[in-house]
Amino acid sequence: MTTITLPPRVTAVPEMEARASAVGDAGDAVRLSARGLEEAVGDAVAGGLPEGFEGDAARAAGSAMTAFGDDGDAVVAALLRGLTAIETYAADLDRLDARRTALNDRASDVNAAIDTLAADIDGAPAEQVPALTQRRDALQRRVDTWLDDERTWDADVTAAEERLTRALQAVDTVAEGEDAADDPGRPDTDALADRLRELQDDAAAAHRWWESLSPAEREALGALHPDLVGSTDGVPAVARDEANRSSLAEDVADLEAIPEDERTEEQQRLLERAQAAQDALELGAGQYDTAAGGELQRLLLLYQPDSADGDGFAALAFGDPDTADHTSVSVPGITNDGSNIGSNGEEALDLWRAAAADGSSVSTIAWIGYDAPTTDELADIGSVGWEARAAAGGADLADFIDGLRATHEGEPTDLTAIGHSYGSSTLAHALAGGAGDDVDAGVLLGSPGAGLGNDSADDLVGPDGELYVGARDRDPVTWLGNADGYDPSALAGVRGLQWLDGVPTLGLGADPAHDDFGATRIDVGEGDVNPASYLDNHTTYYSGDGLDHLGDIVADRPLDDGAVIDGRDQNGAQLAIDAGRDAVGAGVDHLVDEGTQWAGDRVDDLQDTAGDVGDWAGDRADDAGEVLDGLGEVLAPRPISFGGLL
């Protein structure tokens, strides 16, 4: 009888005692502390003596300030040293935990193979012994390799722990802090900040420079200049997130400390935007990211609550865009500002779930980084530059996309940019301005126009890119874009009018859903027939089948059969007339309220006019004026302005 000795089963590696998230939280606390102290002692040193203070007492006072500044600076230097070590440890733990997971996966495979071999040996005839022995030997080698790797992993854990311990012990006395402050190799954060400001308009250069910094320089810069680091395109997403969270935590603490009845209006606005960002960061908590092998990361890529005259900017990513295989950026329309990052974040999270449903590696970003017109400004829309904000926002969006390209690790990510409503016009400007070559796909949803001067999809995306459009026929905002052959000259005097090629237009350029434009139109439904639902028709593109299609586009999956539909062959006036007819046909005119009664009235008028199709065509421009005027009443009823949906 021959005995084949099986290799021993391997034991799964237990979870580490240390957790990267807990270490990261401690790092956040140290960062916040270092920044607060630096501001205090910096003020003390820079403040100097009061004007008119002279004599011996003035010298004594100056000496007190200097001593205070020096002593405080030693604390800052020590904290920054410690912070660098702590953040390095957190990154080590992330890597070690990923290796542990991989080891355990291999352990399961090895143990399963041992069990299979044991079963095969049991009762096997003698002639199979050589083959079984060979399998045993191969399995033994796998076990030995696994054990070697496990020992290496264990040694690396110990090394990481010891590195942190040594680093912290090197700066845990006052004398050591003073040495750290005097160290000639200490990062000059002001000089570093100046350099980063110089590179702010060139994401690729900013990224190269960032990568050239030492960990200590990065940590010091992020800790002491979080607003700069958090808003610079080209800085990696994780570093931006750390910096922005630091600013956010400081804002919330400072502003909440002020009694509500003592806050100024500006402070209250800031606090609302800070709290909106804070709440948004809770979205997706506990969501498992299969591709990343852990909880879905939420990264605050932009936090500028006082930008745009207090409207505020914010951007939130679900999944790390620097490592994801597929990345999307969603741009909202007018009236959106930093206070809306929650609702925009929800849409981005829904999109992430749709795109990552099959385990794809995905990051979706809600980006509110441009000064969209607000409701108040729409009351005088002509003065705010109807198209100008989209153009300026497009340039900022293009910079942000440049940054995503620059910071992505490994193979380029598959990048999709999505604009909704006025944000689609903003996106169109970004694409036409150069970002079209940087994206793999662009999606215009509920668009009032693809931007003046953009006549076709080829104007927006490169030869390898794809432009998609989602437009519901009963979304009145999508009636505003021009269609080829449509003469809107009858619209003179309509609020929001601007000029396109010598003729006035109410929208923001060509209708990208029109067949002539050449985009791929995806099926997002037609929208509810009831005019009272037109607002919902416009604001719910991130839902239903439309959301599924968007998820497929973001994850670069083939679209479902029927997902692509024909482009429009009507202009806006015709769509409005059709929608009105549908409303009457469905018998819903009695449902509309006073403010939307226009639909029935207009359709009555138009039915008279359209009695003779030939005559109707001749009068189309006039009808269009009336319809769109009526549309204005619907979209600008009390108190929603005409542009309130864009």
Place this chain on the structure above:
Amino acid sequence: MTTVRITAAVLQATADEWDGWGEACGDARRDLLRATSSGFGPPGAALDAFVDTWAARAGTLRDRAQRHADDLRVTAADFDAEDAAAAADLLRLLPAEGAR
């Protein structure tokens, strides 16, 4: 000879500045104490020692700034009192109204 040239108002304003710095140091200390060693594993003890040292130092700076602010306020008050006494002395030296 020791010389001083400053107004009580400037002293008061400077005291307010020191108050602000002291408060900032106190906030920094509070923030630092949130760095707990839970979830650190074996290096937790080193983190505790690190935090203890610098939280204590931040507290010392806070106290020093607040003491300095208090001293400046006392000095400002002394100036006011001395000004009032000097004015009273001066008034005594002037001829009484109606005695001319």
